[in-house]
Amino acid sequence: MAEQASAQQAEQALLSLNNIEVVYNHVVLVLKGVSLEVAPGSIVALLGGNGAGKSTTLKAISGLLTGERGEITRGTIHYNGENVTHMSAADRVQRGVLHVMEGRRVFEHLTVEENLQVGSYGRKDGAAAIQKDMEMVFEYFPRLRERRKSVAGYTSGGEQQMLAMGRALMARPRMILLDEPSMGLAPQLVEEIFHIVTTLRREEGVTFLVAEQNTNVALRNADYGYILENGRIVMYGDAARLRENPDVKEFYLGVSSGEGKTSFRNVKHYKRRKRWLS
Amino acid sequence: MMFFFEVLIGGLMSGIMYALVALGFVLIFKASGVFNFAQAAMVLFAAMFIAGMHGDWGVPYWMAIPITILLMLGLAWIIERVVLRQLVNQEPIIMFMATIGIFFAIIGFAEIIWGSRSRTLDIGIPDQPLFIGDMLFQQYDIVTAIAVAVLVVLLLIFSQRTRMGRVLRAVADDHQAAQSVGIKLNTVWVVVWFVAGIVAVVAGIVWGGALGVQPVMVDVAFKALPVLLLGGLTSIPGAIIAGLIIGSGEALAEVYLGPIIGGGIDNWFAYIIAMAFMVWRPEGLFGEKIIERI
Numbered sequence: 100m101a102e103q104a105s106a107q108q109a110e111q112a113l114l115s116l117n118n119i120e121v122v123y124n125h126v127v128l129v130l131k132g133v134s135l136e137v138a139p140g141s142i143v144a145l146l147g148g149n150g151a152g153k154s155t156t157l158k159a160i161s162g163l164l165t166g167e168r169g170e171i172t173r174g175t176i177h178y179n180g181e182n183v184t185h186m187s188a189a190d191r192v193q194r195g196v197l198h199v200m201e202g203r204r205v206f207e208h209l210t211v212e213e214n215l216q217v218g219s220y221g222r223k224d225g226a227a228a229i230q231k232d233m234e235m236v237f238e239y240f241p242r243l244r245e246r247r248k249s250v251a252g253y254t255s256g257g258e259q260q261m262l263a264m265g266r267a268l269m270a271r272p273r274m275i276l277l278d279e280p281s282m283g284l285a286p287q288l289v290e291e292i293f294h295i296v297t298t299l300r301r302e303e304g305v306t307f308l309v310a311e312q313n314t315n316v317a318l319r320n321a322d323y324g325y326i327l328e329n330g331r332i333v334m335y336g337d338a339a340r341l342r343e344n345p346d347v348k349e350f351y352l353g354v355s356s357g358e359g360k361t362s363f364r365n366v367k368h369y370k371r372r373k374r375w376l377s
Numbered sequence: 378m379m380f381f382f383e384v385l386i387g388g389l390m391s392g393i394m395y396a397l398v399a400l401g402f403v404l405i406f407k408a409s410g411v412f413n414f415a416q417a418a419m420v421l422f423a424a425m426f427i428a429g430m431h432g433d434w435g436v437p438y439w440m441a442i443p444i445t446i447l448l449m450l451g452l453a454w455i456i457e458r459v460v461l462r463q464l465v466n467q468e469p470i471i472m473f474m475a476t477i478g479i480f481f482a483i484i485g486f487a488e489i490i491w492g493s494r495s496r497t498l499d500i501g502i503p504d505q506p507l508f509i510g511d512m513l514f515q516q517y518d519i520v521t522a523i524a525v526a527v528l529v530v531l532l533l534i535f536s537q538r539t540r541m542g543r544v545l546r547a548v549a550d551d552h553q554a555a556q557s558v559g560i561k562l563n564t565v566w567v568v569v570w571f572v573a574g575i576v577a578v579v580a581g582i583v584w585g586g587a588l589g590v591q592p593v594m595v596d597v598a599f600k601a602l603p604v605l606l607l608g609g610l611t612s613i614p615g616a617i618i619a620g621l622i623i624g625s626g627e628a629l630a631e632v633y634l635g636p637i638i639g640g641g642i643d644n645w646f647a648y649i650i651a652m653a654f655m656v657w658r659p660e661g662l663f664g665e666k667i668i669e670r671i
Contacts, residue, residue, distance in 0.1 A: 193559060206546070209547060
């Protein structure tokens with residue numbers, strides 16, 4: 100019964116994680132049963148502090164855990180109605196799931212243009228279509244066109260973030276897993292990146308799952324949010340609702356509720372809530 | 378003085394051969410971070426198959442060489458399936474030990490088929506003494522040098538101008554990022570080992586032609602190691618230049634220092650050069666990131 104119900108849910112959502120558990124090195128339990136859903140065409144924020152398990156969740160979805168001796172030991176991941184839990188990373192890319200990793204991870208010794216070309220690796224629709232998509236990437240990120248012949252390792256942090264996203268676009272993604280795009284960028288650049296995210300969703304119909312520590316920016320641009328703590332989802336809901344939630348305000352947005360200092364009782368209250376939620 | 382130059386040139390020529398073996402090491406190390414000890418065994422393997430097919434079965438060289446190149450592709454595929462794929466994510470030292478295993482497995486396999494007797498391999502490279510001005514050259518050396526130069530240029534074109542070459546450079550930069558755009562590392566490893574196999578075929582023909590094909594050929598591995606360290610583990614030009622330095626250095630040392638401190642210098646002199654050099658520059662002439670990777 101439960102199996103059927105979850106399969107049905109999976110049909111509506113583009114991506115659905117059902118009780119995912121991830122273990123590193125056969126001993127370290129990092130995700131302790133994460134379930135989440137991403138509707139097609141939406142922007143979903145995955146929030147949480149350092150070490151909460153955001154990156155691990157994204158890697159479980161993209162299949163990049165194996166390179167880090169990580170393993171999904173329980174649960175299922177459905178993408179577009181198909182069980183992809185143990186599929187290879189390359190096959191998931193073929194299906195349109197692209198992971199833009201934390202820290203940009205561009206190919207440093209390749210030029211900007213070569214990075215984009217490598218991004219189209221798995222495609223079989225010919226050089227003309229690939230060239231067209233490169234033009235599209237340059238439309239979205241004009242700065243990359245200016246620097247197309249530069250070695251990627253010598254471009255700025257913002258340019259590398261754009262390049263990493265452009266490289267993912269070259270694979271014709273249906274869904275982009277964006278890990279910590281704001282890391283180390285000036286606030287204005289962060290706004291620019293998120294503006295492009297919303298544009299890409301609107302113009303190209305790309306679905307986004309964005310892991311962020313910058314709760315404020317993420318919730319302003321997302322439709323829905325999940326808060327991850329210690330390998331568990333502790334809170335979720337519409338982005339607008341989450342922004343108004345007193346606990347989120349207190350602990351993730353850094354807005355105090357007006358009484359000045361955070362009292363111990365509030366912390367306890369939060370913890371109680373957290374337990375209940377998980 | 379004339380004698381000095383003749384010794385020098387002889388040394389440079391053997392240096393080119395060391396460089397050829399080191400080149401195979403560099404290709405695999407650069408792409409995958411695996412220190413492939415078996416490269417020298419691949420050289421012997423290639424040379425034995427070419428010489429064996431020609432000598433025992435009467436296969437003409439123009440057929441034996443392409444067949445051997447195909448064999449190297451098969452070998453790369455088997456190594457990926459049987460060894461690399463199983464050891465993915467293991468420590469570099471475990472990969473290194475595995476390549477020592479591959480080293481002996483390849484030699485054993487080649488000896489089962491062709492035996493361990495010495496053979497000749499002569500694909501018809503002219504080998505006449507040649508005077509340019511007053512200096513004596515061997516035609517064989519000149520042809521070899523040109524062949525190696527052509528090989529290096531082809532490798533550079535492959536890596537800079539082709540789609541697969543670009544992918545290999547991307548993988549060398551960042552394995553995980555390469556996977557994230559859908560590159561299958563397993564395919565890449567087969568390609569890399571195959572390219573190193575082709576280099577081994579060239580090295581096998583050149584070495585076999587100069588010294589004959591016999592199992593002791595793998596000792597060249599121990600000459601390629603200091604070349605590799607001196608050149609930096611990831612640099613193709615580094616491997617070539619270091620090969621020339623070590624080849625000429627040991628030839629000159631043998632001739633000029635030999636009478637003073639006794640013969641047999643060329644067995645250890647390469648290591649002395651490499652060690653002395655590494656005190657000054659531990660990453661080698663053109664190396665990068667050696668500290669993180671080994």
